[in-house]
Amino acid sequence: MPETVLVIGGGPAGLEAARAIASIGGRALLVERRDVLGGTPDESNYAALTPRMGSAQEALDALRAGVEDPAIDVRRSTTVSACSGSVGDFRVTLSGPTGETTESVGAIVVATGFQHFDPGRETQMYGYYEYPDVITLPDAEKMLKDHRFVRPSTGEPPRNVAFIQCVGSRDRRLGNEYCSKVCCGVASKEAIEIRRLLPDTKVYIFYIDMRMYGFWENEIYWPAQEQHNVNYIRGIVTEIVGKDGRLLMKGEDTTMGRPLEVLMDVIVLSVGMEPSRGTRDVAQILGVDQNKYGFIALPGEPMDVVTTSVPGIFVAGAAAGPKDLEDTVGMAGAAALRAVGTVRGLAHAGTVAAR
Amino acid sequence: MPIPLTVLETRREARDDRGPAAPPTEDVREKVFELEAAGEWLVQRVPDPWIGVTTKYGRTKKIPVARTWHHKSCGQCGHIPGYSTSIFWLIRKLGLDYNDPRDQTSCTAWNYYASATSNQGAQAAVAMRNFGAAYESGYFPMIHCGTSYGHYKEVREELVHSAELRDEVRRICDKLGKPFVMPEEIVHYSEWVYALRDEFAKRRVLDLSGIDVTVHPACHYHKLVVEDAIYDPDVYGGQRTAVVSAVVTALGANVKDYSTWFDCCGFGFRHILVQRDFTRSFATLRKIEVMQEEANPDVVLTHDTGCVTTLDQSQFAARAHDRKVGVPVMSEAQFAALAMGAHPYRVAQLHWHNTEYRPLLEKMGIDWRERWREFEDDLARLKGDPKAFLTWEDADA
Amino acid sequence: MVLQARYDDVPIEEKERLFGQVQADARFDSYLYGCYECGICVAACPSARFYDFSPRKIAQAASRQDLPMFYEQLNDDIWNCSQCFSCTRCPRGNNPGGLITIMREVAINNGLTSAKNALEGYGRVVYKIMSTGTQVSPDMLQPNAFPDWGPHVQEISDNLGLWRRALPPDTMHTTSTAWEVDDRTLTELYLIWHMTGVLDMIKSVDAGLHMILNDVMEELLEEAGFEAG
Numbered sequence: 001m002p003e004t005v006l007v008i009g010g011g012p013a014g015l016e017a018a019r020a021i022a023s024i025g026g027r028a029l030l031v032e033r034r035d036v037l038g039g040t041p042d043e044s045n046y047a048a049l050t051p052r053m054g055s056a057q058e059a060l061d062a063l064r065a066g067v068e069d070p071a072i073d074v075r076r077s078t079t080v081s082a083c084s085g086s087v088g089d090f091r092v093t094l095s096g097p098t099g100e101t102t103e104s105v106g107a108i109v110v111a112t113g114f115q116h117f118d119p120g121r122e123t124q125m126y127g128y129y130e131y132p133d134v135i136t137l138p139d140a141e142k143m144l145k146d147h148r149f150v151r152p153s154t155g156e157p158p159r160n161v162a163f164i165q166c167v168g169s170r171d172r173r174l175g176n177e178y179c180s181k182v183c184c185g186v187a188s189k190e191a192i193e194i195r196r197l198l199p200d201t202k203v204y205i206f207y208i209d210m211r212m213y214g215f216w217e218n219e220i221y222w223p224a225q226e227q228h229n230v231n232y233i234r235g236i237v238t239e240i241v242g243k244d245g246r247l248l249m250k251g252e253d254t255t256m257g258r259p260l261e262v263l264m265d266v267i268v269l270s271v272g273m274e275p276s277r278g279t280r281d282v283a284q285i286l287g288v289d290q291n292k293y294g295f296i297a298l299p300g301e302p303m304d305v306v307t308t309s310v311p312g313i314f315v316a317g318a319a320a321g322p323k324d325l326e327d328t329v330g331m332a333g334a335a336a337l338r339a340v341g342t343v344r345g346l347a348h349a350g351t352v353a354a355r
Numbered sequence: 356m357p358i359p360l361t362v363l364e365t366r367r368e369a370r371d372d373r374g375p376a377a378p379p380t381e382d383v384r385e386k387v388f389e390l391e392a393a394g395e396w397l398v399q400r401v402p403d404p405w406i407g408v409t410t411k412y413g414r415t416k417k418i419p420v421a422r423t424w425h426h427k428s429c430g431q432c433g434h435i436p437g438y439s440t441s442i443f444w445l446i447r448k449l450g451l452d453y454n455d456p457r458d459q460t461s462c463t464a465w466n467y468y469a470s471a472t473s474n475q476g477a478q479a480a481v482a483m484r485n486f487g488a489a490y491e492s493g494y495f496p497m498i499h500c501g502t503s504y505g506h507y508k509e510v511r512e513e514l515v516h517s518a519e520l521r522d523e524v525r526r527i528c529d530k531l532g533k534p535f536v537m538p539e540e541i542v543h544y545s546e547w548v549y550a551l552r553d554e555f556a557k558r559r560v561l562d563l564s565g566i567d568v569t570v571h572p573a574c575h576y577h578k579l580v581v582e583d584a585i586y587d588p589d590v591y592g593g594q595r596t597a598v599v600s601a602v603v604t605a606l607g608a609n610v611k612d613y614s615t616w617f618d619c620c621g622f623g624f625r626h627i628l629v630q631r632d633f634t635r636s637f638a639t640l641r642k643i644e645v646m647q648e649e650a651n652p653d654v655v656l657t658h659d660t661g662c663v664t665t666l667d668q669s670q671f672a673a674r675a676h677d678r679k680v681g682v683p684v685m686s687e688a689q690f691a692a693l694a695m696g697a698h699p700y701r702v703a704q705l706h707w708h709n710t711e712y713r714p715l716l717e718k719m720g721i722d723w724r725e726r727w728r729e730f731e732d733d734l735a736r737l738k739g740d741p742k743a744f745l746t747w748e749d750a751d752a
Numbered sequence: 753m754v755l756q757a758r759y760d761d762v763p764i765e766e767k768e769r770l771f772g773q774v775q776a777d778a779r780f781d782s783y784l785y786g787c788y789e790c791g792i793c794v795a796a797c798p799s800a801r802f803y804d805f806s807p808r809k810i811a812q813a814a815s816r817q818d819l820p821m822f823y824e825q826l827n828d829d830i831w832n833c834s835q836c837f838s839c840t841r842c843p844r845g846n847n848p849g850g851l852i853t854i855m856r857e858v859a860i861n862n863g864l865t866s867a868k869n870a871l872e873g874y875g876r877v878v879y880k881i882m883s884t885g886t887q888v889s890p891d892m893l894q895p896n897a898f899p900d901w902g903p904h905v906q907e908i909s910d911n912l913g914l915w916r917r918a919l920p921p922d923t924m925h926t927t928s929t930a931w932e933v934d935d936r937t938l939t940e941l942y943l944i945w946h947m948t949g950v951l952d953m954i955k956s957v958d959a960g961l962h963m964i965l966n967d968v969m970e971e972l973l974e975e976a977g978f979e980a981g
Binding site for chain 2: 777778779782796798799801802803831832834835836837838840841853856857859860870871872873874877878881885886887888889890892893898900901902904908914915916917918919920921922923924925930931932933934936937938940941943944945947948949950953954957
């Protein structure tokens with residue numbers, strides 16, 4: 001039986017899973033479609049991590065260093081194009097820069113992650129393709145990574161900034177009825193960073209509910225209000241139009257119970273998570289069940305968060321649905337353990353019995 | 356500082372990378388055909404030739420070019436007859452076959468939204484009776500009013516999802532001796548104008564490059580059953596409905612944006628009749644004044660009866676309060692007809708409109724004095740013969 | 753929309769009965785899911801800017817089955833809605849405007865005074881639509897009907913007959929209807945009103961109007977050989 005575990009995706013989930021596999025004496029084959037490792041935090045230019053404001057760059061570098069190991073075979077610019085076989089003996093076809101190869105692996109960890117919701121979609125009325133000053137959370141991260149925050153249209157710092165929460169999430173009209181979990185925390189974090197960079201700039205967050213669980217509440221939400229004067233206004237925005245060279249947003253201030261129209265210099269859309277193209281493609285190729293939103297289904301949750309519908313195939317990270325980094329690295333470890341246990345022929349290695 | 360095009364362009368490219376998104380809703384037309392297969396009703400097919408246009412989630416909608424049965428609007432025919440006349444004139448100009456029926460009732464939705472002195476069954480029965488009449492004629496229904504269109508889209512949803520409602524309405528149609536028919540598509544005339552806009556552009560005789568236009572989209576066109584409305588990735592990035600705006604651009608005039616584009620006109624259905632302070636205030640303060648301040652248009656174009664009425668008629672009272680009003684309002688059908696050389700009085704019937712439109716006609720290069728003299732001659736002739744009417748031949752003389 | 757104990761004299765059972773009728777409407781379940789009070793409906797609503805009116809509160813009162821608030825809304829607020837359906841922007845899929853349509857029907861069916869008051873002055877339109885098959889007609893353009901539209905209405909009214917003959921479409925040479933409607937078509941419309949119970953709704957709003965309409969319709973139906981009702 002082949003000893004190797006295939007890890008599909010070189011983002012935080014995949015990198016941590018591969019490292020964990022090697023750390024317990026296993027062998028990993030890590031496949032990444034881009035030519036750099038790091039996944040979405042790298043591609044979307046994450047600056048500081050929620051909630052401790054640690055450097056994303058440093059975190060990613062540590063993860064990358066973790067896979068510099070003779071037990072881990074890293075293939076960049078490579079994708080999985082076909083798969084056959086079953087647990088203990090999968091045959092996968094990889095398409096890479098030198099052509100196609102076929103590999104035999106004993107187990108697979110899917111770590112193909114998410115993509116950000118496209119706010120330029122036809123269901124949205126936020127003008128993402130009309131107004132450069134309407135940006136997304138990742139667009140803001142990119143600027144913050146360079147320690148700046150400006151209006152894309154003028155290059156000047158904005159006098160005010162608004163965040164709009166739940167863009168592309170919690171929406172029956174769109175079909176993405178779920179909550180994307182991290183955007184409240186990430187928006188609050190970015191709001192703090194903007195306030196630090198631009199002390200004269202007013203920052204608002206327009207929300208339906210503020211969701212920062214556990215210690216994110218006291219480490220991010222309260223400091224945002226108390227130390228950094230971020231204004232949280234309960235009420236969501238229906239549309240953004242241009243006016244006097246700025247952006248006009250129409251919402252309701254539900255606390256005060258009245259319609260609200262404000263001119264803003266920059267508006268940041270807190271875009272949610274959707275399954276990435278890779279997640280959709282790989283699910284098809286591997287024959288793994290997806291939930292109604294296209295994420296990898298977890299038949300055993302909540303007690304088993306890594307087993308998929310196919311024996312021998314596990315999942316880690318946002319490929320299974322909205323996850324924060326804490327969830328992701330936790331799942332990665334669990335998936336690594338289960339995968340290695342599988343290839344060593346141990347049916348219930350190190351975890352409760354899967355049902 | 357000019358807007359860096361690369362920002363928007365970069366975003367559009369990234370959109371292509373992520374691949375197409377699946378439409379979030381079911382396609383009601385599939386259900387319509389399933390019900391036909393189950394023997395629940397007949398489906399009237401869109402006749403050939405038809406033009407495919409894209410709706411909100413990227414689906415194709417069939418717009419019939421000809422052989423259309425004209426579901427008229429009572430507000431248009433009653434108060435703004437130039438609107439209906441222009442629609443017919445456009446069809447005739449293209450030499451297309453159409454039917455202007457007498458076997459047609461109002462959709463009754465104005466009454467329904469105003470007073471609710473009706474119910475689900477009656478509204479659905481009225482719709483299906485009209486669709487039955489169209490089917491009997493062999494021509495495919497095309498809806499003139501935005502509210503009729505939105506309402507009929509809703510009726511379709513309700514009929515598709517309720518066997519009980521279908522049974523009730525089928526019984527009524529049987530008693531009336533009308534066939535129980537659902538058309539393959541519910542088509543608004545502005546969708547037909549959009550589909551044929553290049554044909555109209557080809558026949559344009561006036562230079563409209565100096566005409567600034569603000570467009571008002573009818574709420575009931577794009578907010579009722581949102582997925583069935585025309586969207587075009589080249590028009591507002593596919594995030595606002597493309598009808599009317601695309602036609603204005605095709606005709607060579609300039610579409611100007613304003614910050615209350617998405618707002619209702621304030622028609623209110625009952626408000627414009629019995630609570631008019633709301634309608635005239637809303638239309639003036641939220642639409643006309645904003646358009647004037649931000650876009651300074653030569654004309655406001657829209658594609659619905661109620662919207663033309665509201666925006667045109669509300670400006671008079673506002674002048675008494677020294678509000679910044681005074682921009683003419685008409686339908687895109689009238690505007691397109693004028694662009695193609697139609698008579699402003701015999702066809703566009705602008706003498707029924709309230710807000711001053713003559714400076715606009717001058718700017719468009721139309722000698723309205725001469726045209727009015729011609730029309731006055733027509734009127735004198737008609738006065739002398741109580742049995743005479745203005746004919747289509749007279750209209751183009 | 754202030755909860756001022758305005759209708760305390762109305763028994764709670766009555767409010768419950770009316771709410772039950774709204775809930776029992778076939779459309780209710782597709783008009784009201786849950787509401788997380790995001791306020792997007794109010795943001796989009798034209799009436800919310802001019803009246804003390806909130807589609808969000810309509811959805812909330814119905815979700816919570818808050819009978820006193822519902823009853824206040826049924827009497828004081830539903831007629832402020834402009835039925836534009838901008839509120840269908842709702843991310844939960846709710847339709848507050850649609851809830852209001854149902855509430856209006858219930859108000860009328862139960863003969864609420866507030867409904868009658870709201871429709872005062874509207875009788876001529878109801879008469880027009882029900883008896884002629886078109887809702888507005890050229891001869892409704894009278895200065896006393898639209899005084900705030902200015903003297904232009906007088907000009908139209910003075911020239912109405914002539915101007916209507918100066919229209920090329922041959923179905924539009926009418927003054928008392930928007931276009932020429934076949935008698936047969938009118939008969940079919942009357943049958944629809946009868947068979948769906950709409951005439952009974954009119955009765956509770958305006959008994960005089962109902963009487964006139966009934967007579968007009970019965971005559972035509974008899975001529976056409978149909979049994980009314």
